[in-house]
Amino acid sequence: MNIYDVSRRAGVSIATVSRVLNGNPNVSEKTRSKVLAVMDELEYTPNVFARGLGLGTMKTIGIMCSDSSDPYLAGAIYHLERQLRSHGYDSLLCCTGPSLENKRTYFELLLSKRVDAVILAGSKFVELIDKNNQYLMEAAKELPIMLVNGYLNSPGIYSTVCNDYEAMYSAAVRLINSGRRNILYLYTSHSYSGLNKVEGYKNALTDHNIPVRREYIHQCAKDLNESRKLIKKMSGLGLEFDAIMTSDDSLAVGAVKFAREMNIKIPEQLAVIGYNNSILSYCTNPEISSIDTKVEQLCTITVDTLMRVFDGGNVPAKTVIAAEFIQKHTTNFSI
Amino acid sequence: MNIYDVSRRAGVSIATVSRVLNGNPNVSEKTRSKVLAVMDELEYTPNVFARGLGLGTMKTIGIMCSDSSDPYLAGAIYHLERQLRSHGYDSLLCCTGPSLENKRTYFELLLSKRVDAVILAGSKFVELIDKNNQYLMEAAKELPIMLVNGYLNSPGIYSTVCNDYEAMYSAAVRLINSGRRNILYLYTSHSYSGLNKVEGYKNALTDHNIPVRREYIHQCAKDLNESRKLIKKMSGLGLEFDAIMTSDDSLAVGAVKFAREMNIKIPEQLAVIGYNNSILSYCTNPEISSIDTKVEQLCTITVDTLMRVFDGGNVPAKTVIAAEFIQKHTTNFSI
DNA sequence: TAATGTTCTGTAAGCGCTTACAATCTTATA
DNA sequence: TATAAGATTGTAAGCGCTTACAGAACATTA
Numbered sequence: 001m002n003i004y005d006v007s008r009r010a011g012v013s014i015a016t017v018s019r020v021l022n023g024n025p026n027v028s029e030k031t032r033s034k035v036l037a038v039m040d041e042l043e044y045t046p047n048v049f050a051r052g053l054g055l056g057t058m059k060t061i062g063i064m065c066s067d068s069s070d071p072y073l074a075g076a077i078y079h080l081e082r083q084l085r086s087h088g089y090d091s092l093l094c095c096t097g098p099s100l101e102n103k104r105t106y107f108e109l110l111l112s113k114r115v116d117a118v119i120l121a122g123s124k125f126v127e128l129i130d131k132n133n134q135y136l137m138e139a140a141k142e143l144p145i146m147l148v149n150g151y152l153n154s155p156g157i158y159s160t161v162c163n164d165y166e167a168m169y170s171a172a173v174r175l176i177n178s179g180r181r182n183i184l185y186l187y188t189s190h191s192y193s194g195l196n197k198v199e200g201y202k203n204a205l206t207d208h209n210i211p212v213r214r215e216y217i218h219q220c221a222k223d224l225n226e227s228r229k230l231i232k233k234m235s236g237l238g239l240e241f242d243a244i245m246t247s248d249d250s251l252a253v254g255a256v257k258f259a260r261e262m263n264i265k266i267p268e269q270l271a272v273i274g275y276n277n278s279i280l281s282y283c284t285n286p287e288i289s290s291i292d293t294k295v296e297q298l299c300t301i302t303v304d305t306l307m308r309v310f311d312g313g314n315v316p317a318k319t320v321i322a323a324e325f326i327q328k329h330t331t332n333f334s335i
Numbered sequence: 336m337n338i339y340d341v342s343r344r345a346g347v348s349i350a351t352v353s354r355v356l357n358g359n360p361n362v363s364e365k366t367r368s369k370v371l372a373v374m375d376e377l378e379y380t381p382n383v384f385a386r387g388l389g390l391g392t393m394k395t396i397g398i399m400c401s402d403s404s405d406p407y408l409a410g411a412i413y414h415l416e417r418q419l420r421s422h423g424y425d426s427l428l429c430c431t432g433p434s435l436e437n438k439r440t441y442f443e444l445l446l447s448k449r450v451d452a453v454i455l456a457g458s459k460f461v462e463l464i465d466k467n468n469q470y471l472m473e474a475a476k477e478l479p480i481m482l483v484n485g486y487l488n489s490p491g492i493y494s495t496v497c498n499d500y501e502a503m504y505s506a507a508v509r510l511i512n513s514g515r516r517n518i519l520y521l522y523t524s525h526s527y528s529g530l531n532k533v534e535g536y537k538n539a540l541t542d543h544n545i546p547v548r549r550e551y552i553h554q555c556a557k558d559l560n561e562s563r564k565l566i567k568k569m570s571g572l573g574l575e576f577d578a579i580m581t582s583d584d585s586l587a588v589g590a591v592k593f594a595r596e597m598n599i600k601i602p603e604q605l606a607v608i609g610y611n612n613s614i615l616s617y618c619t620n621p622e623i624s625s626i627d628t629k630v631e632q633l634c635t636i637t638v639d640t641l642m643r644v645f646d647g648g649n650v651p652a653k654t655v656i657a658a659e660f661i662q663k664h665t666t667n668f669s670i
Numbered sequence: 671t672a673a674t675g676t677t678c679t680g681t682a683a684g685c686g687c688t689t690a691c692a693a694t695c696t697t698a699t700a
Numbered sequence: 701t702a703t704a705a706g707a708t709t710g711t712a713a714g715c716g717c718t719t720a721c722a723g724a725a726c727a728t729t730a
Contacts, residue, residue: 003717012680015681015682015719019719021718023718024677028679031678045446046447047715049384049385049391049393049717050685050717050718051716052384052685053382053388053685054684054719055685055718058384066411069409069414071406071412074405075405077404077409078402081429081430082432091429092427092430093398094416094426094427112380112381113381114382190713200699244555261416279559282559282613285591285616337687338686338687338688349687349688349711350711350712351708351710353688354688354709356687359689361707361708363707363708382686382687384687385686388686388716388717390688390715653676
């Protein structure tokens with residue numbers, strides 16, 4: 001069942017069939033409807049491979065991420081996929097796994113699939129293709145590269161990010177203004193957004209004449225138990241803190257668990273702030289105040305931007321959206 | 336940069352290049368290495384579209400699900416993708432969204448992409464392509480259809496499922512044996528696995544001479560607040576219960592929240608059992624005893640089965656794996 | 671009615687690959 | 701050394717589509 005069958009049955013040439021297929025206006029209404037009728041009758045489905053060969057594209061976007069089962073990334077992938085599909089694009093998913101070791105291999109795999117663009121979801125991931133991103137910049141000459149929550153200033157690379165710095169800064173300021181002085185900061189990685197977040201935290205302290213102390217800033221695996229254990233260890237070493245800020249909700253969950261375990265009252269004795277406002281932050285008791293990074297919006301903008309890139313429009317290399325502080329029950333300042 | 340360039344540079348015919356490309360053994364070692372060297376030198380990447388056109392496949396599997404950001408499905412998709420990739424297959428993701436309305440359209444979209452197989456992830460989803468699944472059975476004549484957590488007895492359709500019935504039955508028995516008599520049951524949908532679960536619950540009661548009462552069985556949206564509100568409403572109507580079983584962890588989280596709100600002691604006054612043992616069940620306080628449905632194993636088996644189908648092997652139409660009860664702190668029976 | 675312009679349709683040459691079949695080269699055997 | 705068998709390579713015909721270009725059909729105008 002191919003274009004020849006249709007052309008024969010409809011009594012036209014394959015060129016005409018192809019035109020109908022592609023919505024080419026140079027087809028008389030009469031012919032068009034006849035061809036469409038035949039297609040319908042024969043249940044004809046164009047062969048996407050042949051089409052891809054002819055057109056050089058199959059309208060497919062590669063989506064790369066580390067671990068798509070992370071609540072935040074899972075949301076991002078869902079919304080990216082839906083947005084892309086609404087524009088007629090398919091999504092080829094590619095998860096590098098936790099190691100992130102062979103990111104480049106995976107990236108090349110995606111390229112070899114002739115995708116029309118690659119979306120790199122998750123900032124942790126973006127910076128690490130190679131040392132100075134030479135490789136990524138080179139690749140961007142071939143096809144658009146979209147960074148979700150990452151930034152790289154280079155032609156052909158487009159970023160959509162949250163105002164992580166401001167969000168973290170203002171959250172920290174709120175803590176400070178409500179009297180907290182010893183704020184523990186836990187982060188999962190020093191990615192682009194990771195760095196912005198910690199800067200926001202640091203500057204908030206500095207701007208309020210609170211010393212930034214190294215022992216208050218710790219890296220931690222993205223796992224609630226790891227975070228709980230780390231905090232407990234710190235506490236056991238005599239570190240005193242009245243607030244914990246985290247770069248990810250899962251770490252904040254660990255903080256709440258720690259407080260529970262030690263009979264520390266939240267928020268009276270300890271305030272906790274998560275990040276991403278994922279479902280995790282709603283599961284705990286008390287529910288965790290968190291910073292909503294608007295995943296859906298982020299994804300919508302990413303895809304819209306990509307479509308405009310395809311259309312050859314003039315597109316900003318970086319779009320920043322505003323995160324929103326969602327106060328729940330692990331903080332008690334007035335907003 | 337195509338196969339001709341390589342053939343010219345290597346001084347062989349395109350057929351030979353193609354043979355090298357496909358690992359055909361009828362190529363002398365000398366020729367093979369020369370061709371490979373040239374490919375390397377020219378950084379040649381075969382055109383997947385042309386290849387797909389010639390071979391009729393692009394080694395791509397369609398993965399369909401409703402909402403890939405659901406913790407359970409997100410895990411499934413992650414593992415499916417990784418497994419498929421380890422076998423050299425790409426994953427084309429397709430999320431129907433919550434409505435599930437146009438599942439069939441999406442399914443056909445996937446077919447039109449000439450995927451080599453379709454994996455339907457999530458049982459909620461499986462049963463609803465059309466009334467009596469005629470459509471799905473018909474489609475299975477064209478390509479293998481893999482059901483993750485769903486079952487349909489028809490040639491070309493392969494299922495991997497958990498022993499949901501047994502898992503729920505034995506969990507209920509444990510509750511009963513530890514003295515619980517009024518067990519509330521909440522489920523999200525009457526899918527294949529959903530029905531099995533509720534049957535397990537019912538039969539456990541019946542087998543222990545406890546009447547199955549309709550007002551103890553309720554459908555609820557997969558949302559922790561919906562579940563909390565529903566339970567609260569039931570309680571307000573005077574319904575008494577000393578245990579809550581759920582078909583999904585998110586509902587169990589709502590149960591814990593309800594107990595918190597009403598100052599009901601868990602597990603003393605109220606036992607709660609979740610399902611899927613997702614990260615949500617670890618976030619609450621107390622952590623929720625849940626039934627681990629072994630997503631990773633489920634996915635590995637699904638993909639292994641699919642590979643054996645491709646190899647033309649004799650493959651069981653249904654594989655059942657054993658769920659495992661994970662006791663945490665919302666139950667207190669001895670195991 | 672002839673000339674001109676417009677609209678529509680068909681022909682044929684790709685796109686880059688696979689593979690059946692034919693042709694050639696090696697090697698083993700008599 | 702001649703020769704058959706086996707190993708290796710090349711030729712050419714697809715796979716099903718797009719599209720430049722040419723040609724036919726039709727409408728418009730003088």
